[in-house]
Structures are given as structure tokens and as C-alpha cells.
Amino acid sequence: MAAASAMLSRAFLAACSMLLLLLSTGLTGCHSDPRYHAEQLALRGDLHHETLWVAPFRLTTYVRITRVDRPLHVYIEGDGRAWRDRYRASRYPMPRRAMGLALAAADTAANVVYLARPCQFTPVEHTSACRSEYWTDKRFAPDVVASMDAAISHYLRQLPGQSVVLTGYSGGGVAVLIAARRKGIALLRTVAGNLDHVAVNRLHRVALMPDSLNPADVANEIAAVPQLHFSGDTDRIVPSVIAHFFCCWCGARCRCA
Numbered sequence: 001m002a003a004a005s006a007m008l009s010r011a012f013l014a015a016c017s018m019l020l021l022l023l024s025t026g027l028t029g030c031h032s033d034p035r036y037h038a039e040q041l042a043l044r045g046d047l048h049h050e051t052l053w054v055a056p057f058r059l060t061t062y063v064r065i066t067r068v069d070r071p072l073h074v075y076i077e078g079d080g081r082a083w084r085d086r087y088r089a090s091r092y093p094m095p096r097r098a099m100g101l102a103l104a105a106a107d108t109a110a111n112v113v114y115l116a117r118p119c120q121f122t123p124v125e126h127t128s129a130c131r132s133e134y135w136t137d138k139r140f141a142p143d144v145v146a147s148m149d150a151a152i153s154h155y156l157r158q159l160p161g162q163s164v165v166l167t168g169y170s171g172g173g174v175a176v177l178i179a180a181r182r183k184g185i186a187l188l189r190t191v192a193g194n195l196d197h198v199a200v201n202r203l204h205r206v207a208l209m210p211d212s213l214n215p216a217d218v219a220n221e222i223a224a225v226p227q228l229h230f231s232g233d234t235d236r237i238v239p240s241v242i243a244h245f246f247c248c249w250c251g252a253r254c255r256c257a
Contacts, residue, residue: 038062038098038121045105047114051122054150056129056143060121061151062101067110071163071186074152075104075114076178078170079194082135086206093135094120100169103191109165113155115148117171133211140197140212145177152178168193170238176215179222188227194238195229195246203239219249227254 047062077100080093104114119130163186168175173193179185194200196216201208229247231240247254
């Protein structure tokens with residue numbers, strides 16, 4: 001297990017390095033439209049755009065499925081631009097730079113699916129559920145988790161019997177809550193993952209999210225799932241101590257890097 005985890009860590013760190021290359025090479029021109037940057041990232045990763053209805057949301061996805069005999073690698077985006085400032089929610093939660101998509105584009109696996117969070121990259125008028133609470137107080141709400149879990153099930157139907165490698169970036173730490181709902185998770189990874197939004201919000205002295213589920217509360221439920229949680233020592237948004245505490249709760253199959 002230790003040798004396999006070390007190999008996976010090295011491979012994933014290499015993918016993160018490619019992520020930085022993707023964001024710095026050919027993606028810093030005069031275009032400022034986040035959709036343009038997302039399309040360019042997807043193009044480099046040979047991922048095609050889809051829009052998936054999973055009630056109550058219409059999710060934007062980018063997909064590459066080429067082998068029915070290989071696992072499904074799923075990437076979940078961060079919170080995007082959830083807030084305009086400390087007190088005002090943004091009108092639209094689309095990330096300026098889709099870091100979760102960059103990770104997906106760097107993955108050379110046969111089957112890759114990127115899931116934008118609810119209302120990201122999707123015109124808000126296309127679903128009545130696109131209300132600001134879903135990218136602020138309710139971003140980890142049960143119906144958010146259920147919709148993203150349903151999206152994974154949708155793509156797994158094309159790959160019967162295959163397992164899932166699940167990766168979440170930042171607020172994509174919602175992946176932990178998804179992992180607690182389903183079987184067949186071969187590996188759970190987070191990058192700068194918000195694994196305890198109660199602790200993170202208290203740290204930043206902002207309002208808690210009582211309508212959201214907290215990944216920290218299901219740590220024991222996913223203790224049997226192999227996990228890798230990557231965090232940066234200088235990260236001021238989600239400090240590395242959050243991941244380290246989460247790994248302590250999870251047990252021996254959970255590693256922090």
C-alpha cells in the first residue's frame with residue numbers, strides 16, 4: 001500500500017506540474033473570458049463539453065471516455081467566484097481559472113470526467129435552482145451532493161463494473177461527501193481541499209453554513225477508502241492543518257502530502 005501510494009503521489013504531483021504549465025502557456029493572452037480558458041484547457045486534454053441534467057441542476061461537464069475496461073477518473077471543481085467581497089455573493093460562480101478542469105486535462109487516463117459545480121459555466125437562466133445560496137451557504141447541501149453523485153452514476157453506466165478515482169479541488173472537497181455515499185471508490189484525492197468548512201469558516205471569521213454537510217463529519221465512514229490529500233504549507237485559504245486533522249480522523253489508509 002505504501003509503495004503504491006508513493007507512486008500515485010509522484011504521478012499526481014507530475015500532473016499538478018503540468019497543470020501549472022497549462023495555465024501559464026498559451027492561456028494568458030488577451031482573452032479574459034473564463035469560458036474561453038475552460039474551452040482551451042478542455043481542448044488540450046481532448047475533453048468534450050456536455051450539459052447534464054441531474055435534478056435540480058443542469059451541470060456542465062467535460063468528458064473523455066475511450067475504454068470500457070478502465071476506471072473512471074472524476075474531477076470536481078472548486079467554489080469558483082462564490083463571493084464578490086466578504087459580504088456580498090457573486091452574481092455568477094464561474095471560476096476565472098478552472099483549476100479542477102486543468103487537473104482533468106492533465107490526466108492521461110482513458111476515461112476522464114470533469115464536473116463543474118452547480119451553476120458554473122451554465123447560464124443561470126437555464127435552471128431555477130441557480131440561486132446564490134447554492135454557491136454560498138448551501139454549496140455542500142444534500143441536494144448538491146446528490147446531484148453530483150448522480151452525475152458520476154450517469155457516466156459509470158457507460159463503464160459497467162468499473163471503479164472511480166475521485167479528485168476534488170478546493171471546495172471540490174465535496175468529493176469526500178460523495179465518496180461516503182457510494183461504493184467502488186478506488187482512490188479519493190483532494191488538492192487544497194476544504195475538508196472541514198466549519199473550521200475554515202471559523203478561521204476566516206465568516207458565517208458558518210448550517211445548510212451544508214461537512215466532509216469532516218464523514219471521515220470515519222470513508223476510513224476504508226484509500227486517500228491522498230494534497231495541501232500547501234503557505235495556503236492561507238485552506239491551511240494544511242485542515243488536511244492533517246482530516247487524515248488523523250480517517251486513519252491508516254489516508255495520507256497527506
